Amino acid sequence: MPQETSTILYHHKIKNGYHKIGLSCDLSYAEASAGQFVTLKARGHLDPLLRRPFSIHRIIKDKNKVSGLEILYRVVGGFTERLSEMAPNETIDLLGPLGHGFTLTAGLKKPVLVAGGIGVAPIVFLAESLGEQGIDLSGVPVFLGGKTVSDILCEKDFSERGMSVNITTEDGSCGQKGMITEPLAVYLATHKPDIIYSCGPQGLLHAVADIAAAHQIRCEVSIETIMACGLGVCMGCAVKTKDYSDGYRHICKDGPVFDASVVVF
Ligand SMILES: Cc1cc2nc3c(=O)[nH]c(=O)nc-3n(C[C@H](O)[C@H](O)[C@H](O)COP(=O)(O)OP(=O)(O)OC[C@H]3O[C@@H](n4cnc5c(N)ncnc54)[C@H](O)[C@@H]3O)c2cc1C
Ligand code: FES
Structure with a gap:
């Protein structure tokens, strides 16, 4: 897990508040799996103290x-604001790849x-990895949800792979109006996938996990939380689970991807 000084290769604003940044990285990232993460820190700045x-x-x-890795990020506070102002050729402190990603089981079809x-x-990295594993992605459904149209990202990354993109926004400004779990439930009434992979706010993950359990479908969720050390030392990212003797796991070390059936939401 190398800690390195990474150079910004490119940096684009893709929508209001959302950016894509390309960072140089160690060759060992060839082994990185979808769902793994990195932590970043601005070089020479004490604020914020913790890596993000x-x-x-x-x-x-x-x-x-x-030749590098790409991050898609939303500007929400001090670090991401500073990051959004950084330009190509500037350097940043990069640590990773960290954590456990999604499981790509052999024989997975649906x-x-x-x-x-x-x-x-x-989820974009996951779709790419599924494709590289030889899974036929044509018609594979991806459900994208957000509060409003500006939260709907990366549709093309999925449609270009022939996937069936289903969009839901809470205000109806793009796709179907409502919650993402509604079209998911409709889909599951007539289809039996091998697995549901999900990432998003905890409320969404909880709802997806409940639907998957009701249909007896395996489900993996990537949990995002506020982290401190990012290395399994501080317990700042504890998640309650059913399978550990003390009832807790670290999101940064044991996750961020978990089998949804072990998580206590
Ligand atoms: C495993 C993992 C993967 C992540 N991947 C991405 C990603 O790909 N793209 C991306 O944009 N963000 C991602 N995040 C969230 C990202 O780490 C935070 O948005 C970032 O740390 C905010 O830093 P900041 O200094 O800009 O904001 P802060 O000043 O630290 O926070 C601003 C506001 O955002 C809230 N906040 C901070 N972090 C989170 C969080 N994780 N969940 C919900 N609310 C939060 C704070 O409570 C506060 O209200 C990920 C988080 C985790 C744990
Ligand atoms: S953030 Fe410190 S243990 Fe996970």
């Missing part, structure tokens, strides 16, 4: 050799992908 976690959105390859808002960041 971001999912790997994409591994950038040049002739099959890793996955369903569910992402709420910025939770789509690792």
Whole structure:
């Protein structure tokens, strides 16, 4: 897990408040899996003191050799505001890849992908990995939800792979009006996928986990939380689970991806 000084390769604003940044990285990221994350810290700045976690959105390859990684992020506070002002060729402190990603089981044929808002960041990497594993993505459903149209991201990354994109916004400004779980429930009434993969706010993950359990479908959720050390030392990211003797696991070390059936939401 290398800690390195990374150079910003490119930096684009893709929508109001959302940016994509390309960062140089160690060749070992070739082994990174979808759902793993990195932590970033501005070099020479004490504020914020703690490193900030971001999912790997994409591994950038040049002739099959890793040349960087991409992060998709939303500006919400001090660090992400500072990050949004950084320019190509500036450097930043990068640590990763960290945590455990989604499980890509052999023989998997019918996955369903569910992402709420910025939770789509690792789901694009996941779709790419499923495709690389030889899974036929044509018609595979991805459910994207957000409060409003500006929270709907990366539709093209899925539609270009032939996936069936279902969009829901709470205010109806894009796609179907309502909650993302509504079209998911309709889909599951007539289809039996092998697994549901999901990332987004905890309320969404809880709802998706309940629906998956009701249909007896395996489900993996990537939980985002506020982290302190990011290395399994401080218990700042504890999640209550059913399978550990003390009842808690670390999101940064044991996750962020968990089998939904062990998580106590
Ligand atoms: C495993 C993991 C992967 C993540 N991947 C991404 C990603 O790919 N793209 C992305 O944009 N963000 C991602 N996040 C969230 C990201 O880490 C935070 O948005 C970031 O740390 C905020 O830092 P800040 O200094 O800008 O904001 P702060 O000043 O620290 O916080 C601003 C506001 O956002 C809230 N907040 C901070 N972190 C979170 C969080 N994780 N969930 C909900 N609310 C939060 C705070 O309570 C506060 O109200 C991820 C988090 C985790 C744990
Ligand atoms: S953030 Fe410190 S243990 Fe996870």
